[in-house]
Amino acid sequence: MTILDKIVVRKKEEVKEAKARVSVAELEKSEFFNRHVYSFRDFLLNPARTGIIAEFKRKSPSKGIINDQVSVEDVTTAYAAAGASALSVLTDTDFFMGKTEDVIAARRVNGIPILRKEFIIDEYQLLEARAMGADVILLIAAILTPAEVSHLAAFAKSLGLNVLLEVHNLEELKRSIDPHVDAIGVNNRNLADFTVSVDTSFQLVEQIPNEFLKISESAISNTNVIKQLKAAGFNGFLIGENFMRQADPGKAMAEFVKGL
Numbered sequence: 001m002t003i004l005d006k007i008v009v010r011k012k013e014e015v016k017e018a019k020a021r022v023s024v025a026e027l028e029k030s031e032f033f034n035r036h037v038y039s040f041r042d043f044l045l046n047p048a049r050t051g052i053i054a055e056f057k058r059k060s061p062s063k064g065i066i067n068d069q070v071s072v073e074d075v076t077t078a079y080a081a082a083g084a085s086a087l088s089v090l091t092d093t094d095f096f097m098g099k100t101e102d103v104i105a106a107r108r109v110n111g112i113p114i115l116r117k118e119f120i121i122d123e124y125q126l127l128e129a130r131a132m133g134a135d136v137i138l139l140i141a142a143i144l145t146p147a148e149v150s151h152l153a154a155f156a157k158s159l160g161l162n163v164l165l166e167v168h169n170l171e172e173l174k175r176s177i178d179p180h181v182d183a184i185g186v187n188n189r190n191l192a193d194f195t196v197s198v199d200t201s202f203q204l205v206e207q208i209p210n211e212f213l214k215i216s217e218s219a220i221s222n223t224n225v226i227k228q229l230k231a232a233g234f235n236g237f238l239i240g241e242n243f244m245r246q247a248d249p250g251k252a253m254a255e256f257v258k259g260l
């Protein structure tokens, strides 16, 4: 079993437990459920911002603890002030040390799009994403059939959410592409074996139709790479560890963007 398989097994249990604990009617009554959702496209394409989707990530299966000493409010507001186009906040607890409350806390203090970074396998998690104040949801092609991608993307759109589809090879891209998706993210990290290569982004960019926003995800640690990715056609750059491994991730991002 790969780590991704393990995460999905655990996720199925979690979703079952959550459904038993909190009804859909309760989710629909939550304070953020009917709020205005920010447009991922507008923020990513705004030239006054950096295109960086800055991630709050305490821990990962590949790196272990990255940083569990900082607050989600401090870091995300500093990311936004440093020019982030959007925020990414992990909500998986067992593998990434994240939680629903992290998105809620980030939502209260930020006015830019928030991606609920989660392993989505069920419609219920999209209702949760809406309820916690997220604007963007992630669909990972490696764990979903094309029919599931299409169904979940359409349901997310019906809730007003933006959809980011993540692929890490041409086969996943070809089989999963769907008109309900807003953005396609090329993950430079293979979630099955953790190998990383930014070349994955350069190889796949030409194959992504231009109606989709193009995002390069993971293992981005210098501004020259961002310049090259931009020249190749990418609109967004998802960065986590490079900032989070510093004592002050917001300050690390502010320093980083000086090089753009």
Ligand SMILES: O=P(O)(O)OC[C@@H](O)[C@@H](O)c1c[nH]c2ccccc12
Residues within 6 Å of the ligand: 055, 057, 117, 118, 140, 166, 187, 217, 218, 219, 220, 238, 239, 240, 241, 242
């Ligand atoms: O920390 P990095 O290498 O900058 O990567 C950030 C982000 O791309 C990565 O956390 C990620 C990309 N896709 C995911 C899916 C699930 C969990 C995590 C991820």
